[in-house]
Amino acid sequence: MLASVIFYLAFVVGVTSLNNGIGKLPKLGYNTWNVYQCDYNATVLLAQAQAIVDGGLLKAGYDTFMLDDCYSLRKRGDGGSIVADPEKFPDGMKSFTKSLKALGFNAGIYSDAGYETCAGFPGSYGHEVQDLETFSDWGFSYLKYDNCYIPFDQVTQENVYGRYVRMADAIESHAQQPGSTPFQLALCEWGWQQPWVWARRLGQSWRVGGDIRPVWSALASIINSASFISSSSDFYAHNDFDMLEVGNTGTGTPPGNLTFDEAKSHFTAWAFLKSPLLIGTDLANTISDTFEILGNKDILKISQDPNVGEAIVPFRWGANEDWTFDPVHPAAYWTGNSSYGVVFMLLNTLDEPQNMFFNLTESWAIRAGRVYSVYDMWSHTENGTALRNMTVTLPPHGVAALLLNDAGPEPENYEPYCAGYWQCSYPNGTYYSN
Template identity: 35%
Template sequence: MNATVIIQAAEKIVSLGFKDLGYEYVVMDDCWSAGRNSSGYLIPDPDKFPDGVAAVADKIHAMGLKLGIYSSAGTLTCARYAGSLGYEEKDAALWASWGIDYLKYDNCYNQGEEGTPKLSYDRYNTMGKALNATGRPILYSLCNWGVDGPWNFAPTIANSWRMSGDLFNVWDRENANCPCSELLGLDCKTPGYECSVINVLNKAVYYPSKAYAGAWNDLDMLEVGNGGLTDSEAIAHFSLWAALKSPLLMTNVMTSVDAPTLSILQNTAVLAVSQDPEVSSATRVWRYYVEGGQIQLFSGTLSGGDQLVLFLNGGSTAREMNATLTDIFWNDGPGGTASEIQGTWDVYDLWASRMSNATAEAIIDGSSNATRPINMTALGGSESVYSQVPLPATKALMGSKVGTVKPNGRVTAKVQAHGVAMLRLREVKTNDEL
């Protein structure tokens, strides 16, 4: 990781169209510094950043993007570079002077200042106050791996918080380092590390109510396109992170993104769910164990009265999955019955209009004839889809209509093994209501 790599990644984020879809931060991780000077200020590694970090920030900003940096709430970072514990005010002021827009703040070498929520809160709050004192808007990404229940205190001091240990590019695997299996009597609320996609998901489902606008549960960075996941698993991973409103942080080598990866990361209908102004996370309605894994139903409120429905098939074979409107609107009715939620609803499949590999290849190759996804940034994010007005953007932001469900009917979908069906419901209005 050096200035050249960061700038090249930013150039690809722009040229491939990711910026137009709402991806806006380029975040440097560990290993960027060369220690502290005699005054106690951090120094960028001169070989990696010959012109300094501020010069990189200027170039990133000129592209219309924002720059993030990394440190740890300890004496050292996880790679044993200088940490920020005890230097919070100096580090925050320095980063602000460089034009930094985002801080990932890790938990290594914390000098034992954890073990109770109060200890963790005090340590991370010190940096939060230091960032605010700079007067520069800096997104604060708290990364203490779910230790001491950050969902209970981080919403008051940070913009996002990791609620589990590090995610690995593995779909579903029992791992003693990251326990999570009620069937085996293992506690899914223990953070752990080396966690699979399903493992992290089954930890995150306990805390959807903790997130709100400007404060999000962070299920860790995306593993789409990094190997280890099948296409169906990668689609499911991306869909679930979007539905649960986790920050979507790509970890790809941007100069070598392939077509299937680009077509997943640039699905505008799924990104519209992630960017939905309603903000609220989808919640799990039910879960059952089947051969090879679990099947689950998630449901969530979207702006404009729309409803998100996500079927997860963690089993080893494809299956038809279904849910009643009572299931889907379970949280909306009195006492959790949703008995009065009926009506007629059009059903849209958010993956039915997935970009073809040929289109993705044309974008990657820079073809002048490439058909780009609709510019969501120019539309003011995804808000146009909630106006209920037919727009050319509607299909791109809603996927393809695949059916209608009437009162007392069921929403059904064929779901691939280790895959999802991600659907959007829009109520059919009568002429008198239009």
């Protein structure tokens, strides 16, 4: 009975931590890890932030600058507080976040639910309240919380959920302080224990797999996993598919080799599936195509829809039978609703061009017996109307991002009488055969 009461209280605290006015929409911003890992300082990071501003991405909504692992000394200070690395931040962490805010950014930081972070710096287990106060004092308001170097079971007597509750409790306690800035909690649990089921009780986003790599096979594998859990996203609750690998990857990782079409597919899927959009590439040394992709206003407005929080979902797998788990060929036909029309995403998972055909009413959001206008969110053009069905030709690993809106009734007595002839019946009960 006591264990049940403790679990119930943890659940209540977790739910309360979501009601702090932030995290409704997927986070847009930048993360330092994939470019720099531990090799950075305040100067190079502020140059990256300036590149985001100069490229127009801050104006497009990428307003959070996320400082990942390796920012502190290896040992805590005498009072137990985390100490910022004075070589990386010679003017102090407050000066760094002040500079970010002067450019127009919110500041995010990283920690861990274990004894150490994944790179071996101080983790927050046993210091949750103290570390959160430190982060707040430094000027941060967004916390990515990892899951490395966890204590023995006999120490915690908790599973991963219980260890994350400790930081959720600290965030809730912090929020009760007069004048405090609410913290947004992003869980980095990697997906092994199905965080899409329970993590919304504690934070606003959760990782659903391992670290991303800038190759098509890695993206296809992530989209495959997303094919089965996309419906778990909504306001204040976002599947996190890891960082955006659009553009150069910098010095910390091997150069990316995504084609332009693959990069568009990557960005479209992450945005329409309502993942946080945290850029993980070097924007200070990149090409204009990168900014063109990341700054696509039509795609971003679906990600940041103020009225519809649900992600798109598959309506047909394509290369496989529906509901087939295949990291090489994930679901190819997706749809969902938005404030701006019915969204379709067609993804060519093949290594060759493909003609992709579908009936409009395969989407739950389409009305039968209507004609629909078609807007292409990559070419930014109105492409006429669609009646009953469409065919789109896509390059290898390419994507179509379409927005359909009702354009009136279809022609009277248009045959066949039903776009999907199965179960289509005359008034006398006789089935209509196409």
